[in-house]
Amino acid sequence: MASISFKQAQRWYPGADKPAVPGIDLDIKDGEFMVLVGPSGCGKSTTLRMLAGLEEVNSGQIFIGDKEVTKLPPKDRDIAMVFQNYALYPHMTVADNMAFALKMAKMKPEERRKRVEEAARILNLTEYLERKPKALSGGQRQRVAMGRAIVRNPQVFCMDEPLSNLDAKMRVQTRTDIAKLQTDLGVTTVYVTHDQVEAMTMGDRVAVMKDGYLQQVDTPLNLYDRPVNLFVAGFIGSPQMNLMGATAKDGRAVVGDYVVPVDETASRKMNGDIVIGVRPEAWRIVGAEDGGLPVTVTVVEELGSDAFVYGTSGVEGAPSNIIVRVSARDSVHKGDTIHVTTDPKSVHVFDAESGDRLSD
Numbered sequence: 001m002a003s004i005s006f007k008q009a010q011r012w013y014p015g016a017d018k019p020a021v022p023g024i025d026l027d028i029k030d031g032e033f034m035v036l037v038g039p040s041g042c043g044k045s046t047t048l049r050m051l052a053g054l055e056e057v058n059s060g061q062i063f064i065g066d067k068e069v070t071k072l073p074p075k076d077r078d079i080a081m082v083f084q085n086y087a088l089y090p091h092m093t094v095a096d097n098m099a100f101a102l103k104m105a106k107m108k109p110e111e112r113r114k115r116v117e118e119a120a121r122i123l124n125l126t127e128y129l130e131r132k133p134k135a136l137s138g139g140q141r142q143r144v145a146m147g148r149a150i151v152r153n154p155q156v157f158c159m160d161e162p163l164s165n166l167d168a169k170m171r172v173q174t175r176t177d178i179a180k181l182q183t184d185l186g187v188t189t190v191y192v193t194h195d196q197v198e199a200m201t202m203g204d205r206v207a208v209m210k211d212g213y214l215q216q217v218d219t220p221l222n223l224y225d226r227p228v229n230l231f232v233a234g235f236i237g238s239p240q241m242n243l244m245g246a247t248a249k250d251g252r253a254v255v256g257d258y259v260v261p262v263d264e265t266a267s268r269k270m271n272g273d274i275v276i277g278v279r280p281e282a283w284r285i286v287g288a289e290d291g292g293l294p295v296t297v298t299v300v301e302e303l304g305s306d307a308f309v310y311g312t313s314g315v316e317g318a319p320s321n322i323i324v325r326v327s328a329r330d331s332v333h334k335g336d337t338i339h340v341t342t343d344p345k346s347v348h349v350f351d352a353e354s355g356d357r358l359s360d
Helices: 042-052 093-102 109-122 138-150 166-187 197-202 220-227 230-235 266-267
Strands: 004-011 022-028 033-037 059-064 079-081 156-160 190-193 206-208 213-218 241-248 252-255 259-260 270-278 285-287 294-303 304-311 322-327 335-339 347-351
Touching: 004 042, 004 079, 004 109, 004 347, 022 042, 022 213, 022 252, 033 042, 033 166, 033 197, 042 079, 042 190, 093 138, 093 270, 109 138, 138 166, 138 259, 166 197, 190 197, 197 213, 197 220, 206 220, 206 230, 213 230, 230 270, 230 322, 252 270, 259 294, 266 347
Parallel strands: 033 190, 033 206, 079 156, 156 190
Antiparallel strands: 004 022, 004 059, 206 213, 241 252, 241 270, 252 259, 270 347, 285 335, 294 304, 294 335, 304 322
């Protein structure tokens, strides 16, 4: 097991007009499950591949434990990689796929067999050891790919969007399996995904990236409750946060004719144009006479335990779609006009120009 440190690690592809990763600083603790998340092209996979030795580091350093690995070939880094496409040999059995790296390392057959059997037990693959990959489901193939990584007893697991080829139900089950497995093994893990729900449900900490730069590195709950800027606020959360253009007047946030309550910290800092954010669950329905923000309902998404109301508001600055989470027992229908408000502690305030957080 080992910690990982990126120190101004940069990757600049030949012919590109700017670096894919300009220079990342990131410390990952021993045994931690770190998730790199962001939109396509944000540099998360490049960062992972630099760690694994599959991409050259043009400047800066990478350490695994106390050992600098910046220039080491992949085979000398004691890392196991789990790929998006499983990368299994179709002509080999599950057992042979899992044992292949050990065979190349000239490990004795008896030790190989013991390691494969132990990994198969952990992953519930014992009954499939003599099958070929084509006879397995997508989730089972991904577990074989995980088993191939586990048998090597590496210092670090690197996982590059390993669930993206699975259907929705299998993805939920497999991400639970991976998170439990990592907890049981205690191996430092760096996991790349573009799915923020995956990131929030799996990571001990999550690193949000944009254009090669780290935006925020924090626990999933802190990312949700205290996003440091507009990008993180809009990216983390499903459905996403309602973001509205507003004007600061006398310590108050004004959206059209609607005054949004904000906390004292934001009221002291904000000036001119601002952006306020409200999570769907932070709205509450009030009577029309209470001065809430009017929302004309266009769609009600029934989820059983609760419902998401999608609507529009004629108030200047309000987004084209406003999302409100309500109880499934609330009587809200398409075509209704509801009025919503929120509490100061539930309102996120950002500077419109810099995007930086202003609220407490």
